[in-house]
Each structure stands twice: as structure tokens, then as C-alpha cells.
Amino acid sequence: MPRVAAWTVALVALALVPSLMPNAYVQYVVNSSLIFxxxxxxxxxxFGYAGQHAFGFPVFFGVGAxxxxxxxxxxxxxxxxxxxxxxIVTGLISAVIGFPAFRLRGIYFGVGTIAYAYVIYIIAxxxxxxxxxxxxxxxxxxxxxxxxDVEWLSRDTQVRLLVxxxxxxxxxxxxxxxxxxxxxAWLAVRExxxxxxxxxxSPLRYQMSAFVLGAVISGLGGGFYAHYVGFVSPTELGFHxxxxxxxxxxxxxxxxxxxxxxxxxxxxxxxxxxxxxEMARNLLLGLILLxxxxxxxxxxxxxxxxxxxxAGFRRVFGQAVSGSTAADCGPTPPVExxxxxxxxxxxxxxxxxxxxxxxxxxxxxxxxxxxxxxxVGLIGPNGxxxxxxxxxxxxxxxxxxxxxxxxxxxxxxxxxHAIAALGVTRTYQITSLFPELSAxxxxxxxxxxxxxxxxxxxxxxxxxxxxxxxxxxxSVDAILSLVxxxxxxxxMAAALSYGDQRRLEVALALATGARLILLDEPAAGLNxxxxxxxxxxxxxxxxxxxxVIVIEHDMRMVMSLCERIIVLNYGRRIFDGTPQDAASNxxxxxxxxxxxxxxx
Numbered sequence: 012m013p014r015v016a017a018w019t020v021a022l023v024a025l026a027l028v029p030s031l032m033p034n035a036y037v038q039y040v041v042n043s044s045l046i047f048x049x050x051x052x053x054x055x056x057x058f059g060y061a062g063q064h065a066f067g068f069p070v071f072f073g074v075g076a077x078x079x080x081x082x083x084x085x086x087x088x089x090x091x092x093x094x095x096x097x098x099i100v101t102g103l104i105s106a107v108i109g110f111p112a113f114r115l116r117g118i119y120f121g122v123g124t125i126a127y128a129y130v131i132y133i134i135a136x137x138x139x140x141x142x143x144x145x146x147x148x149x150x151x152x153x154x155x156x157x158x159x160d161v162e163w164l165s166r167d168t169q170v171r172l173l174v175x176x177x178x179x180x181x182x183x184x185x186x187x188x189x190x191x192x193x194x195x196a197w198l199a200v201r202e203x204x205x206x207x208x209x210x211x212x213s214p215l216r217y218q219m220s221a222f223v224l225g226a227v228i229s230g231l232g233g234g235f236y237a238h239y240v241g242f243v244s245p246t247e248l249g250f251h252x253x254x255x256x257x258x259x260x261x262x263x264x265x266x267x268x269x270x271x272x273x274x275x276x277x278x279x280x281x282x283x284x285x286x287x288x289e290m291a292r293n294l295l296l297g298l299i300l301l302x303x304x305x306x307x308x309x310x311x312x313x314x315x316x317x318x319x320x321x322a323g324f325r326r327v328f329g330q331a332v333s334g335s336t337a338a339d340c341g342p343t344p345p346v347e348x349x350x351x352x353x354x355x356x357x358x359x360x361x362x363x364x365x366x367x368x369x370x371x372x373x374x375x376x377x378x379x380x381x382x383x384x385x386x387v388g389l390i391g392p393n394g395x396x397x398x399x400x401x402x403x404x405x406x407x408x409x410x411x412x413x414x415x416x417x418x419x420x421x422x423x424x425x426x427x428h429a430i431a432a433l434g435v436t437r438t439y440q441i442t443s444l445f446p447e448l449s450a451x452x453x454x455x456x457x458x459x460x461x462x463x464x465x466x467x468x469x470x471x472x473x474x475x476x477x478x479x480x481x482x483x484x485x486s487v488d489a490i491l492s493l494v495x496x497x498x499x500x501x502x503m504a505a506a507l508s509y510g511d512q513r514r515l516e517v518a519l520a521l522a523t524g525a526r527l528i529l530l531d532e533p534a535a536g537l538n539x540x541x542x543x544x545x546x547x548x549x550x551x552x553x554x555x556x557x558x559v560i561v562i563e564h565d566m567r568m569v570m571s572l573c574e575r576i577i578v579l580n581y582g583r584r585i586f587d588g589t590p591q592d593a594a595s596n597x598x599x600x601x602x603x604x605x606x607x608x609x610x611x
Contacts, residue, residue, distance in 0.1 A: 018182065021269075025276070026175040030168050038167035042239060044279025045174045047072075049232020050252075051259045051271035052181060053225035059265035060194065061221035062201025063113075064121040067128030068225065069256040073247035074131060075101040075230025076237035077142060080151045083238070090152055094234035101230025102223045104131075109222040113215055128248070135245040147244030154238045170239050177235075181228055182268055184470050189268075191469030191476075192462040197221050199456045202445040209405060210523050211431035211460035262303045264310020273311045346555035349489040349521065351461050351482075354434035356383035356526040356556055357418030359404070364413035364423075366399055366582075373399045375582045377413070383526070386549060386559045388573035388590075390566075392602055395579040397562045398440050401529050405437045406430040417527065432460055437529035438516040440562075446505035450496050450515055453504050454487045457522035486522065494518045494548065510541040517548060527558045534565050546572050570594070578602065 029041040050072040057065050079097030082088045088096070112123045135142045142148070156169040188194050196217040199207035204214050237243045255278075263274020278300075285295050307313050359381045366374040374396045381387050389397050402408040404415060406427035415423035422430050445453050462483060463469075468476040491497040494514040499507060504515060513533060520528045530549070534542040546568060549559055563569050569576065570590045578586035578593060580602040586593055593599050 018179070022175050022179045026172050029171065030165075035167070038165070038171075040280055040283045041276070042167055042171050042174065043236070044276050045171065045178065046232050046235045046239060047256070047259065047279055048178060048272045048275035049181070049235065050229045050256050051263070051275045052178075052185070053227070053229035053232070054256055054260050055265060055267075055271045056185070056197075056225035056228070057218075057221045058260065059267075059270075060189070060201065061197040061218055063218055063221070064118070065112075065124045065222065066121040066253060066257075067124035067126070068222075069229070069252045070128035070131050070248055071101050071105055071226040071229040072233040072236070072252060072256075073135075073243070073245075073249075074104055074226075075233025076243040076247050077135065077148070077233075078230065079234030080148045080237040080243050081141070083152050084148065084150070090154060090238060094231065094238065097234040097237075098227045098230040101233070102227040105223050105226030106219065109219050113218050113222075125250075125253075128250075128253075132245055132248040132250075135248050142245075145245060147242055147246075148237075149242050151237050151241045151243065153241055154235070170235075174235055177231070178272065181231075182272075186268060187470045187472070188466060191466070192459055192464045193217070193220065193466050193469060195452070195456045196459060198448065198452075199445055199459075202447055203443060205407070205427075206439075206443045206445065206519075207456075208427040209407075209431055209436055210457040210519060211428050211436075212456075213426070213428045258300060262300055262310060264307075264312030267310065267312045270310045270312040277311060346493065346521075346551045346557070349493060350458065350486050350524045352434070352524050352526055354418070354524075354526060356558060357434065358382050359435075359527060359558070359560075360414075360416045361404075362414040362416075364400070364403060364415060365411045366396075366403060366408060367411045373582050374403070374410075377579070377582070377584050379577055379584060379587055381558060381560065383558050384553060384556055385575060386553045386561065386573050388569040388576040389560055389562045389579065390564070390569060390576060390593075391579035395602075396582040397579055398531055399582075400579070401437055401531055401560075401562065404430075405435060405529060431523060431525065434525045435527045435529070436520045436523045436525040438520055438531055438533060440531040440535070442509070442512045442516060444504040444512060444515060444519070447503060449501045449503055450507065450511075450518075451487050451491065451500040453515060454490050454518050454522045455483060457519040458483045458486060458524075461524045490518045490522055493521070495544065510537050513537060513541075513545070514548075517545070521552070526556070527560075528552065530559060530561045530563075532562055532564065534563060534568055542568055 025045065029038060032038070050069055053071065054068050057063050057068060075097050078100040079093045082097055083090060083093040108124070108127045112120060112127065115123045136145055138144070153166065154170050154173065155166065156173055157164060196207070196212045199210070199212050200214050200217050208214055233247070236247070259274035259278045260271055261274070262278055263272070264270025281299065282296055303311060361380070362378050364374055364377045365372070377400065389400065391397055399408065403410050403423070406422070406425050406429065409424040413423065414421060417433055417435055420433060422433060422435070445456060448456065463476050463479040465476065488497070491500050494517060496511060496514060496518065499511060504512065507515060513536070517530070517533060533545050537545065542565065549561070549572060552559055561569070561573065573590060576586065576588065576590050576593045577584060578599050580598075585598045585602060586596050588596075
């Protein structure tokens, strides 16, 4: 069954089946659960897709409720405008909160969002002139789609039809966004923030976009809640909802489209069904939650996936981010044209670069220039400063002193994603990939810089958007073939062999469209055959006009591959010349073998 048909059937069932139950309280419970789905969907964007532990995020549901109620009562706005603009106000408030909060990392970010949530709660409690304080805001205009004299469609049914229709629209938009550069960037930041930045994705920008969009959707649900219940108080901003929404999301299934909706309905209705158990209600609810987490770690939404896998049916619900499924792309393509270049090839120039860590000098007055199209080896003993130099050139570290220019532009101290946008990217000494994405999706994510990053175009699937996505799909196929991974295109990166992971790293660098590629020990841990494959790929990159700088300890590889070698020792450049001259240079021999060997 096609995904659209399955979603349509599910949403229609949610809208109509509860109407068969005449009990008003049942209608209220189901409607409230569906309204809370907005908050759970919003939380899923920042927590599930963008991977940020925003523990205080559920407060935006209450913010949307207050904003919509105040616009309807104090400003006299009609209900559609009050709910819509209440959601927009919520998004603006989330932006004000998110900008400083995202300067924090890890658990500190989560604690920071809780602190902001508590501040909002205190404001609602004490700003009596605006919020009516602890007494709350009563007599909020109700949701009515039809005139009061229409009796064949109850108000509860009208509300449910409207809420389900808007949920369907939200899910449709999210599905389109998740299969666009925006969704790929969210997943990249979640999986590996440093790598995401090195392929041109700004972590702060996309964390903020997920935070604000999630808040807008949560605020939209808060507006529906205020107008459905007819009353809003600081309770809607309290910490009780934090636990409730996280339970709904985790039990339903994070990082899926269906999970938030399933979790909200199930864990909105089940607690009410367990009221018959009286004293044992909370115990039973806890046991059910524990069973869900233990038996279905992927959430309730994973049941359909398991059934589909068992029966051989395709997955219907969940996230849609993968593209072409072709297994083979034919003969190995030429390097030229596999991706459009983001910039023209340019020279790299370092002048007097120094890097100090408190009392330690890692780099001391390093200067050299590299012309377009060169393959240069950067060698030296362990601790010589080679990786530190790469980190400075690519923006991971800022130089203490000195100048780094690429194509005549100063790049020293710029953010990694800004340097990547100028055409400079890298691989890492310790393998760095997006581990929970397939090989194809890793490469697709790395095309960010030349993708069409317009959310409206992604939702509408404009001709330009479709054209560029088709180009990306062809590029992914070509790069997979180029690095010999076409048979592993759907394999998760974490499940690839070490050699395949190394090749995938090079593929990511190539997919960015950069012209200067810095490879940090690309042959480390590879056998002789795999090393020769990497060398062949580097030679083909040079033939296509790429500039490559290689850190490598395999001297045979360096001597056969590089036309020029730069040697560092104790953070200083001690040699810059041909491989033949390096092999006989006394300073190089002393750095590698020691003074006695050099004297001999």
C-alpha cells in the first residue's frame, strides 16, 4: 500500500472512529491526545531528528496556548488568526531562547532549556496584568467550524476533523522537508556535528531551524488546546508536561513521522482506561511503558516496520530520507563532473602560523604555499603538529598568530562550515562518518553546499528543486562507483569494514564539491591492496585538477604518490622539497631516526 494511502486511511480513522463512541468524555480524551500530538511532533524535530536534548522544550505548548488566548481575547482576533499568529509568536520566543542556549553543549544545553522554561513559568505566574496570574485565562472563544444551529456534527467532531486535517498537513510538510537538504542537515548535526560542519553545514543554523520549527508546531497545538478547553493557566507551562511529552515521544518512536502521533494517542488514552484500576493505575502505566521500551526500543511505530519486514511488505510509516536504490552504476566514472565545483581551484598560503595551547607550542612559524593541482605530503614524527595544522587550515582551531589564505582570502579563524563553502574540506585521523546513515545517505548529505536549500521549494517540489535532487542522485551513484562502494550503498556506515569506511570518508570530501582536500592518514590500517586503491583515487583527483594534501606515515605511499613533501618536527617546518631530496636530507633523517643515525 502506498505511503500516502496508508497515511490517509490512518488519519481518516482517527478523525471518524471516535465519533462512533457517544460518550463525551471519550471524545474529550481522544481530542486532547490528538492536540498533544502537535507538541510531540515539535519535540521530535529537535530531539529526534536534530538530536538536541531540549528538556524544557514542552513549555512552548503552553506559550502557544497563552499567545493564542491573549490574541483572541485582548486583541479580538478571529480564531484562525489567533491560533496561527500564536504559533508564530511562539517561534519568535523560541528563537530568542535558542540563540543563547545553543552556545551550551551536552547536558548543559538541556539544563539551560529547563531554566528558560522555568523563567517563562514564573512570568506567567506573576505578570498578572497580562496573563491573569495563577487564576488563568477563562472564556477563551471555542473552536467552531459550523454554525451553532448545526446539530448533526458535534463540536467535538468538528474539532477533531480540524485537528486531524492540520496534523496531516504538518506531517506532509515534514515528510517533504526530511527528504530535502534541510532534513539531511538535521540528521547530520545529530549524527556527527564536527563532520557536518566540515562538509559545509552550519550546526547553529540548523539546530536553530529545528528548534524554531518545532516550537511553532508545538505552539500551534497549544492554540488548539486553549480554544478547545476554553481555559489556560500556568499549569500548561509546568514541568508535568515535560515528562508526559517525552514519554509519548519515546514510547511512540523518535525519528519517525508516525511515532509522535502513535505515542500521543496511545499514552493519552491508556491512562484514562486504567482509571478503573484505581490505586494500581500508575503501576500498570509504568509497566506498560517499561514493556514498550524493553520490547520495542524503536517505539510503537516500529511494530509496523517489524510486520512489514516479516511479511515482505515495504515500510509505510517512518522517515523518508533515502534516495535511489540502484545497486550498480556500471564502469567506474571519471572524477571530473561527479560533482559541480563550489569554487574554482586556488592556492593555499600559510605565513608565520603559530598555535599555542597555554604553555605548549604546537606550531611555530610555519610558512609554505601550495599551488592548485599539487599533491603534497605532510609528514613528520608523531606529535610534530601535522593534524593541528590541518585543524587550523579547516577552522577546527584558530591560529594564535599568522595568516592562512586560500584563493587570496583570509580563512584563519573562520568556522569550518564557512571554510568548506570556500572549497576546502578534509578527512579525519580517526574515521569520522555519519554512523547511522547508509553509505549513500552519507554522500547525499555531503552534497549540502551545492544542493538547493530552499524549504519552500522542498515542500512544493519545484522544477529547480527536483532537477538538483536528480543531479545529486546521479552524483551519489557516480561517487559510490568511483570509490567501489556501490554494492554497499544501503549499508549503515557504522557497519562497513574499516577499509570501506576510509573510502567513504574520501567520498564525502569529494561530494562537497571542494577543490582542496586534506587527507589525514587515509591509508592507516589498510592492507597493501586497499592502500593502492586510495593512491589510485588520489592520482585521479590530481588529474581532474584537485589539490590534495596528505598526512601519512606510510613512506612508500608518500614517496610514490607525492611530488612534493613538507616535513614538520616539534611544530616547525624543517623541509620542503621533492621526495628524493627528503630521503637524503640530514634534518629529516634526524627527525625520524635520531641524531646518532643521522651522524652515521
